[in-house]
Amino acid sequence: MVSYAGMTAPGRYFEDIQLGEEYESPGRTVTETDIVLFAGLSGDYNVLHTDAEFMKQSIFGERIAHGLLGLAVQAGLFTRATQAYATLAFVGLRWKFKGPIKIGDTIRLRARVVAKKETTKPDRGLITLERKVLNQRGEVVQEGETDLMVERRVG
Amino acid sequence: MSAELTYFEDVAVGEELATPAITLTEAHVNLYRGLAGEPVEDPGAVPELLPLCLSTGLGWRVPRPPLAVTAFLSVEWDFLQPLRAGDTIYGASRAAMRRPLREGGIIIEDHEVVDQRGVVVQRGRFTFLVAKRPAADTPQKGAVSP
Numbered sequence: 001m002v003s004y005a006g007m008t009a010p011g012r013y014f015e016d017i018q019l020g021e022e023y024e025s026p027g028r029t030v031t032e033t034d035i036v037l038f039a040g041l042s043g044d045y046n047v048l049h050t051d052a053e054f055m056k057q058s059i060f061g062e063r064i065a066h067g068l069l070g071l072a073v074q075a076g077l078f079t080r081a082t083q084a085y086a087t088l089a090f091v092g093l094r095w096k097f098k099g100p101i102k103i104g105d106t107i108r109l110r111a112r113v114v115a116k117k118e119t120t121k122p123d124r125g126l127i128t129l130e131r132k133v134l135n136q137r138g139e140v141v142q143e144g145e146t147d148l149m150v151e152r153r154v155g
Numbered sequence: 156m157s158a159e160l161t162y163f164e165d166v167a168v169g170e171e172l173a174t175p176a177i178t179l180t181e182a183h184v185n186l187y188r189g190l191a192g193e194p195v196e197d198p199g200a201v202p203e204l205l206p207l208c209l210s211t212g213l214g215w216r217v218p219r220p221p222l223a224v225t226a227f228l229s230v231e232w233d234f235l236q237p238l239r240a241g242d243t244i245y246g247a248s249r250a251a252m253r254r255p256l257r258e259g260g261i262i263i264e265d266h267e268v269v270d271q272r273g274v275v276v277q278r279g280r281f282t283f284l285v286a287k288r289p290a291a292d293t294p295q296k297g298a299v300s301p
Contacts, residue, residue: 028192034190037186037190038190038208041183041186041187041190041208041209041212042208042209042211042212043209043211043212043213043215043216044211044212044214044215045212045215046221046224048224048225066211066227067227067230068204068207068208068211068227068230069190069208071204071207071208071230072187072190072191072204072208073190073191073192075191075193075202075204076191076192076193077192079192079193079194080192089203089234089237090203090204090234091233091234092232092233092234093207093230093231093232093233093234093279094229094231095229095230095231095232096228096229097226097227097228097229097230144229
């Protein structure tokens with residue numbers, strides 16, 4: 001669906017990905033710059049992310065990252081956690097924001113293959129990953145599941 | 156807080172909002188990929204999470220003050236159709252549920268991302284913790300006027 005003509009990535013096929021496989025990404029420190037850029041890109045200027053003075057009075061004590069920024073960063077970390085899948089499309093997401101990501105926090109992704117489903121189309125299958133985003137103290141700040149449509153070797 | 160916000164009490168279940176549209180460009184794709192830390196293989200292919208990320212910001216550009224979100228609790232989302240740079244999307248939302256808590260309340264919104272052909276390309280649900288109207292906003296007994 002989203003594959004680019006002539007750029008079939010040498011990714012791992014549906015058959016190669018084993019149930020229970022686990023990956024852990026390197027860490028990434030979330031900076032003020034990331035939050036400012038994300039506010040500009042998304043247009044989400046909620047005070048939670050943009051007003052340092054207001055946030056001094058809040059339970060967080062300072063600005064926090066947009067939840068969706070954490071989601072985007074973990075998607076990038078996934079590409080550094082394991083060899084690429086032969087992904088055709090990202091089809092579904094069930095996600096919880098459990099705790100704040102503050103400026104200077106270092107997050108990493110832990111992911112595990114929890115389901116493999118064949119589909120009606122013989123050239124693809126659905127892989128469900130359970131993902132946890134952990135901060136430098138090992139606290140889970142985000143977690144959920146993602147469904148990826150992955151190419152099969154025999155199409 | 157001085158700026159007007161939409162508080163928990165102001166939200167009615169069934170209320171529908173449509174945002175202005177935004178044309179997705181290669182600049183959006185490159186900015187997003189750089190921020191997420193994903194390789195840019197095809198700058199014309201819109202990353203699936205990008206429209207989801209834009210839908211919260213688009214939600215600010217409706218004829219209603221921004222929702223007084225104190226925490227984004229969860230998102231469930233289906234990515235139905237791929238998008239390319241040059242496609243134009245808007246967001247449509249509906250308040251699906253509200254549940255009062257001691258501090259604020261829970262608001263669940265159903266969201267759709269619709270393209271220039273009217274096709275729903277992404278769809279899902281946001282759950283927010285939303286602040287109640289602060290007591291300072293209502294006249295208080297014994298309050299001194301400035």
